[in-house]
Amino acid sequence: MISHLVVWLLATSAVYAAFDIRAWKMERKYKEYLNKRAYYIAEEEDRSVGSDIELTAKEQFVNARLMALKEAELQEGLENPAEFIPWNHLFDVLYRINSSEIFDIIHRMPKGGILHAHDTALCSTDYVISLTYEPDLWQCTNPTTLALTFKFSREAPANTENCQWSRTADERTKLGEEKYNSNLRSQLSMYNEDPINHNRDVDSIWRQFMGIFGVNDGLLCYAPVWKKYYKQFLKEMMEDGVQYLELRSTLPPLYDLDGHIYNEEEILQIYQDATREFKQDNPTFIGAKIIYAPVRVVDDEGIPPLMDKVRNLHEKYPNFMAGFDLVGQEDKGRPLIDFSEGIMSLSDSIHFFFHAGETNWDGMTDDNLIDAVLLGTKRIGHGYAILKHPRVLKQVKRDKIAIEVCPVSNQVLRLVADQRNHPGSVLLANKEYPVVISSDDPSFWEAKPLSHDFYMALMGLASRRQGLGLLKQLAINSIKYSAMTPLEKMNAMRLWEAEWKKFIDELAA
C-alpha cells in the first residue's frame, strides 16, 4: 500500500516536473529570443550614422521632442500612406513641410556647411524677382518657347529674329506687376505645374531645369548682380542655419555696362572679395570656397586648354579654389574617362570633387563612379548609383570619400519618387560610409538653402530610430569632409559648436 503511494507520488511529480521543465525551457528560449532581437536592433542602431554621438542631457530633451514629432508623422503615414510627406513630390507638400514643427526645428538647427550646390541656383525666387527691378534691365521673349532672356544694358541691345528687346520696367508696367511677376516666377523655378505630372522622365525634366539656368543667365551674369546674388545667398544660408559653403561654379563670363567681360580669375576674385566682406559683417560665418566645375560637354581639343585653365586658377587661388569638377546631365555629357588623361596630368595638389553616378543606369553612365575614385576624388557628387558598385563602396569606405547626397534634387530631377527608396537610406544605415547631405539647386525648387534636404534625410531616408544624433553627425560631417585645411576645420568646429550650443539651449528652454 505504502509502496503504491510512493510510486504514485513519484510518477505524478515526475510528470509535473517534466511539464515544468518544458515550460521553463520554452520560457528561457523565448527570453533568449527577445534578448537576441534587442541585440540585433541595437547592433543596427549602433551601425547607423549618428550612433557615435552621445547626446547631452539637454540634447536628449530636444531629441525627445523631435522623436515624438517624428513618430507621430510616421504613425500617421502608416495609417494614410498618401499623407506621408517623403512619399509625395516636394511640390505637393512644400506648404505642409514649411509649416511643420519638425521643419522649424531643422531650420533653426546649425547644420554646418553646404558642400554641393551650384552658384546660379541658390537664392530664393523672391530675391531673384527683386533683381529684375534693377535699372538698365532689358528682356526679350522667345516667340516659340516663351522663355525670357535678360540683359543689362544702357541702351537697347541689338534685336535678332528670336529676340526683340524691351525694357523690363516697361513690360512690367504693360502687363501689370502681379501678372508680370507671376509669369516670371513660373520661369524661375520648377514649381510651376499644377498638378505635378508624375510621369515625366529625366530628359524632359532636365530640359526644364536647364531652361531656368538660361533665364537666370543674363540676369545673374551681370557682374554687379553676380556679387550681390552671392552675398544674398550667404545671408539666406546663414538664416537657414548654415555657416559654410563650397560652391560649384562654371565661372561663366560676366559682363558689365562698359562692355568688360570678366574671366575666370576675375570671377574668383569677386567671390573671394565678397566672401571676405561677408565674413567681416558676420563673425559666425565660417567661410566659403569655390570648386571650379565647367560643363562636361567639351570636345577632345578642348580638354588640354581646360586643364591649363584649372592649373592656372589653382596657382592663383590655391586655397580659395577648393578643386575641380565637371557638371551637366551625366547621362548626356561626356563620361569622366574621356577627361581622365587630362585630369591625371594635373598636380596632386589639385583636389577633385566629381559628380558621379547621378543616374538610374547600371553599367552605363554610372561607370563615372569608378573613374571618380580611381582619379582620387575627395568626394562624390550625388553617387546615386553607388550601391550597385561594390568596388566603389569598398574604396569609399577605405579612403573616406564622402558622398554628397541631395535628396530633394534627386526627387525633383526624377531619379526617385518616394524618398524612402533613395539609396541614401542605405548609406545612412551604415556609418562606415561618409555621407553629407546637400541641396544642389535649392532655388529651382523653392527650398531653403539646406533645411528641406535635412528634413528629407531625417523623415524619408533615415530609420525610425534615427533622430538628433543623426542630424548632429551630418552637420559635423559637412565640416569633416569639407575642403578646409585642418586648421580651418578646427576654427569651423568652434564656430559651429557655439551655434549648436545656442540652438540646444534655446530649444531646451
Added chain:
Amino acid sequence: MISHLVVWLLATSAVYAAFDIRAWKMERKYKEYLNKRAYYIAEEEDRSVGSDIELTAKEQFVNARLMALKEAELQEGLENPAEFIPWNHLFDVLYRINSSEIFDIIHRMPKGGILHAHDTALCSTDYVISLTYEPDLWQCTNPTTLALTFKFSREAPANTENCQWSRTADERTKLGEEKYNSNLRSQLSMYNEDPINHNRDVDSIWRQFMGIFGVNDGLLCYAPVWKKYYKQFLKEMMEDGVQYLELRSTLPPLYDLDGHIYNEEEILQIYQDATREFKQDNPTFIGAKIIYAPVRVVDDEGIPPLMDKVRNLHEKYPNFMAGFDLVGQEDKGRPLIDFSEGIMSLSDSIHFFFHAGETNWDGMTDDNLIDAVLLGTKRIGHGYAILKHPRVLKQVKRDKIAIEVCPVSNQVLRLVADQRNHPGSVLLANKEYPVVISSDDPSFWEAKPLSHDFYMALMGLASRRQGLGLLKQLAINSIKYSAMTPLEKMNAMRLWEAEWKKFIDELAA
C-alpha cells in the same frame, strides 16, 4: 669651342630626355590607370550574380544575341528615357514586352521554379473567365462597390441585402457575352485603369488587390474548380518554361454542391493528388510543394490553435507541405514578433518561409526582417527593405537565406516605380546574397507565370553587363534554394538541365 658644343649637346639631350621621360611616365601612368579601371570593372562583374557560370560555346552564341538586343534597348533608353520599359509601369508597356525578342527568349528559357506565388492569383485571366462558363454558377453584384461575388450551387443561394443572386449564364445572356466578359475581366486583374494613375498609394492599391481575391473566392474555392485551376496553372507554368512550384496557400475552406466543406488537410490532399496526376502526364515537370500561409490578421487567442494546425498539417504532409508563412499586407497586419513565441514552440523540422520587409518603411514594419532571420526562416518573401538592415544582410549571407525578389509585384503594388531603383538591383550586384526571382500574383497583372519577372530582372535590375549567365544562375538558384530534399534537387537539376540543353540547342541553331 668643342667644349661649348659638348655642353650644348649635353644640355639639349638632357632637355629632350627629361621631356621624353615625363611623357613616357605620363603614358605609363595612364596605362596603369586603364588597367586598374578594367580591373575594377572586372572585379565588380566577378562579384555579380551569374559570374560563376562559365558559358559554353553555344551559350556564348545565345548570349551574344541576347546582349545585342539588351544593348540596343539600353542605348534607346539612354536616348529616350520614357521609352525604356523598366522605367514604365508594367501596364503601360505590357504589349511592348510581349512582342519583344528579348521576352521571347526569356519565355522559352527553362527558368527552374517559382518559389513565391499565391495560389488564387496564378492563372491567365482568359482561363479564369472560361471558368465562369461552368454550370451551376451564380453571382451577385454589390450595389455600392459593383464587385462581383460568385458561388456554385444547384439552386439559387439565399439573397441578402447586398447580394441578390442570379445565374451567371443568364447575366451573360442579358448583358451580351462581350460586355459581360469585359466587365468581368476588369475585376479579375489590376490592369483596368487607363491611363494608369501613377499617384496611388500602397493602401489604395492593396484595397484593389484584395478585392480581386474577393471576386475569385467563390469561383475558385469550389472544390472541383480548385483542382482544375491548380492543374491549369501547372500547365501554363510549364508552357512558360517553369518546371517546379512552391505555392503559398491559406488553405481556405473549399465547398461543393453537396454542402461539404473541405478542411486544410483535405485541400492539401487535393493538391498532392493533382500534383501526382500532373507529374504522370508531364515527365519534365519536377514537382510542387505547398507552404501553408494563413493571413497574418489573427488575435492572440487564435495563435495557439493556428500553431496546432501547422503541427498537424506538418505531421500529415511532412514533405509535400514545405513549411509555414504568414500573408497579407505587412504594414497593416500583425508583425512576426506577435507570433514568435508560438512559432518557437514548433518542431525544428517545420521550415519557415516568412514574408518580411515588403514595405518602404524603415524601423517599422520592416523589423519583421529581424524576426524572420531570428526565427530561422529558410527564405525571405520579398525582403524589399533588406538593404536598410545590415545585420540581416550579414545573416542572409552567412546562412544562405534566399531572398525572393518579385520585381513586377513590387511595382504594381507601388513600392517602387522605376525598376532600376528596385533594391534587387543591389542584390544582383553581389553574388554573396542568395536571390531568387519570383512572380507573387502573376494573374492579377496579366503576366506570364515567371517570364515578366525574369525580364525585369535582366533589363531593369541587372547591370548592363549581366546577361545569360545571370539568368542561368537565377534558374539554378530557384532549385538550389527550394525546399526540395537533396535527392529531389539532384533529380530537379537533371530535369532542368535537359530542358536547358534543348533551349540552347534550339536557339543556337
